[in-house]
Amino acid sequence: MIDKSSPIPVYYQLKNDLTSKISEGVWKPGECIASERELCEIYGVSRMTIRQAIGELVQEGVLLRIKGKGTFVCEQTFKQKDMMSFTEIIKQMGKNLRSEVVEFDKIPTPEDFIDIFCLDEVYKITRKRIVDDECVALEKVYIPVDYCGYMDEEMLKGSLFKILEDFGYIIDNSQSSIMSVIMDDELKDAFKVSSQVPMLKIISKTYDLNNKLIFIEEAIYRSDKFILQVNISRREGKMR
Numbered sequence: 001m002i003d004k005s006s007p008i009p010v011y012y013q014l015k016n017d018l019t020s021k022i023s024e025g026v027w028k029p030g031e032c033i034a035s036e037r038e039l040c041e042i043y044g045v046s047r048m049t050i051r052q053a054i055g056e057l058v059q060e061g062v063l064l065r066i067k068g069k070g071t072f073v074c075e076q077t078f079k080q081k082d083m084m085s086f087t088e089i090i091k092q093m094g095k096n097l098r099s100e101v102v103e104f105d106k107i108p109t110p111e112d113f114i115d116i117f118c119l120d121e122v123y124k125i126t127r128k129r130i131v132d133d134e135c136v137a138l139e140k141v142y143i144p145v146d147y148c149g150y151m152d153e154e155m156l157k158g159s160l161f162k163i164l165e166d167f168g169y170i171i172d173n174s175q176s177s178i179m180s181v182i183m184d185d186e187l188k189d190a191f192k193v194s195s196q197v198p199m200l201k202i203i204s205k206t207y208d209l210n211n212k213l214i215f216i217e218e219a220i221y222r223s224d225k226f227i228l229q230v231n232i233s234r235r236e237g238k239m240r
Helices: 010-023 036-043 047-059 086-092 111-117 160-166 185-191
Strands: 063-066 070-073 078-080 097-108 121-131 134-144 171-181 199-208 213-222 226-228
Touching (some): 010 036, 010 047, 036 047, 047 063, 086 160, 134 185, 160 171, 160 213
Antiparallel strands (some): 121 134, 134 213, 171 199, 199 213
16 A cells, blocks of 8 residues: 555655545544554554654544544534635535525625625525535525626525626636624524534625625635635735
């Protein structure tokens, strides 16, 4: 399984093989993988090599070390980085996504948004995002009616980004506020859970290539299932 004559580092080969075993279900989410000693014997490598491979998988959220107990496979999470739609994220993971439209109405522009959109009416769209029969997100979106052509509930079972592309908008960037949320009875009912699970609320303003604000979204995610990766850099010559 490990080719020590290969130019590919041994720890990296090991890391890939461990990842493959997890994907194949040799070790399932919540299960403890083989001990470092057992892995040394199986792969014929040093404990330092084992620790390096496992360490990277821990950093990537694939494995979790629990002192005195062992190393466990993490529940799979959906990671969003850059400008990706939720549909694209789930498709890349090979999972099954279903969108359940909870609310689809044409309403007067909410008072909080009047100065933002300067238009009389918006579509209010509330959807549950269900992955492999488990609700992981509750999204509430506001889009000015004047921005869209015909839209119905059946269309909203697919990708909102794709709908907007068909209307001539190419999504480019968003500005988001992120906060934790305490699960109440209403959210328990929406997510079909009986006990508290960690929640993440993201309020986003999404813009097209012309920097035109297209929609505002208030989304609540199960943060034990969803990770938002934020990349921050300090560019030379720009200080804030």
